Amino acid sequence: MGAADNAAAPPRGDVPQRGRGGGEPEAKEREVKVVVVDEPPGAPVARLQAQRPLAPLQVTTQAPPPPMSVASGGVEPPPQVATFQPVMQTPPQVAFASLNSRVYTNGITLCVFLVHLAAATFAVGFFVFRAVKDIVQHPRSRNAQRERSLLREWLPPVEGAVALSIVLAFAWQKAVRAWPRAMVGVILWSSFGITLAVGAMLMCFSMPATVGLGVAMVMFSIGTGLYACWVTRRVGFTARVFERAVQPVDKFRGLNGPAYLMVAAGFVWISVWCVAVIGAANYRFPGLTILGLVLSLMWTAEVMRNVANLTASRVIALYYLRGMQSSVQFSFQRALSYNLGSACLGSLFVPTIEALRIVARGLNLLEGEDEFMFSCAHCCLHVMNAIFEFGNSWAFVHIAAYGRGFVQASRSTWEQFERLQGMPALVDSDITSSVCFLTGVTSGALCVALAGSWTFATHKHYTATVSLLAFFVGYLMVRPAASRPTSLHTFFISRFARIGQKVSGDTGILRY
Secondary structure (H helix, E strand, C coil): CEEEECCCCCCHHHCCCCCCCCCCCCCCCCCCCEEEECCCCCHHHHHHHHHCCCCCCCCCCCCCCCCCCCCCCCCCCCCCCCCCCCCCCCCCCCCCCCCCCCCCCCHHHHHHHHHHHHHHHHHHHHHHHHHHHHHHHCCCCHHHHHHHHHHHHCHHHHHHHHHHHHHHHHHHHHHHHHCHHHHHHHHHHHHHHHHHHHHHHHHHCCCHHHHHHHHHHHHHHHHHHHHHHHCHHHHHHHHHHHHHHCHHHHHCCCCCHHHHHHHHHHHHHHHHHHHHHHHHCCCCCHHHHHHHHHHHHHHHHHHHHHHHHHHHHHHHHHHHHHCCCCCHHHHHHHHHHCCHHHHHHHHHHHHHHHHHHHHHHHHHHCCCCCHHHHHHHHHHHHHHHHHHHHCCCCHHHHHHHHCCCHHHHHHHHHHHHHHCCCHHHHHHHCCHHHHHHHHHHHHHHHHHHHHHHHHHHHCHHHHHHHHHHHHHHHHHHHCHHHHHHHHHHHHHHHHCHHHHHHHHCCHHHHCC
16 A cells, blocks of 8 residues: 655645745645555566566576676675485495305316327326336346335435425424414524535545535535524514414314325325335436426426415405405315416426525615616516416405416516515515425425435445435425414415514614
8 A cells, every 4th residue: 555645745835935024924724635545466576576676596516607896896796595306325345355156267277288198197007007017027137126126225214304394394393383473583593504524525425416405405504594684683573473373273164174185195196106216217318308207396396385275265355354264175176176277387487486585685775886788686576576466376266266367467466565565575585485395495404314324335336316305395394384383474474464564563664
């Protein structure tokens, strides 16, 4: 409702004036008229909108434009109202890698190994048959007399060395479980002392062949002593790794069963293999034939060790990754079937790669004036480190747990190590593999002491041959028994790397 003022102002002449000496002004009435106009509802709002229109309300999800300064002549835009719409985000799902892969890994290598094993079995059987046939059917022939002499004079010391190596393997496992921290230093320095003593004994036999073997063992013992001095600061860390690695063994019954089975199978195979060597010594190309048998035995023994390694790694991995109490028998069957190809490939290349890498690292630590030679050593170290990424002993944990191929598992494991700062140096600080290797060397030297002295007392002309074979057999027989500590320490380093770094408590182990 509105009002209009229609009152007319009086004319100028009607306004009363006060003059000089004038009288009273004349009073007049003012009329005020009020007019009421009826308007429809909403008309005032419409009129206000027409006089000052408002911007329409807009809803936007974008960020508002930046404000303009008044000093620049800009007009501040009207405030915009934004609506809030909650967005439901689904939590990311963690994908667990399968631990029950049923794919045969490294099938080509598996086929090659099976063909090699069949050929080696045929060759061993053939040479054993020839030796027995010559002795039975032609007892007075030259070959029969020589084979009979070898069986009587050469075989018993070798079999005695095999039996001693089995006893040493079981004793070493028992000692590691009972005194894990003390055994690291004991093995390092006993390897130095025993190899030095056995080398001196061979040199005292005063025969050219035995003197050569004795000098080689003395040189090796000197290198072992220097290595023991070099890794003194890492002994404490490796001892703690040993102690943690053997802790879960009591939770799994029969975890030593595969290692014992491999040792028993190795004893039978080496016993038959020794008789085959006697038959091959009287066949065509004896040197080349015996070399082939030796290489075959080395590959087979390494595969047997890694089968036991994969079995222990599988049992421990399932327990710590999934909380499962896995059957040792099932893990052993899996290692002999699905993962056998990876074990064959790793057994073929890992010892060589790791040995060359150790040599390259040792040469790289030397200092001298020959810049060219040491630049070559530095280059060789980089090459061996690059090759080490594609083949290392740490891969066996991933092979056992996830069923991956050897090369893929090696790269995956090493990439995980490189993601953690300082982890490669921490891995290199662990000397468990070296300790297990020196255990085999020490056992081989003790077997040489037994077989060499036995042969020297009975048949001197066989002393060097029997000593060399006794060392070879003693080393190979102990290595499968050392697979359990190696596999357990490998799993703990790869799974609990940060814990191991915290447990070490000595940053000096990361320096070289």
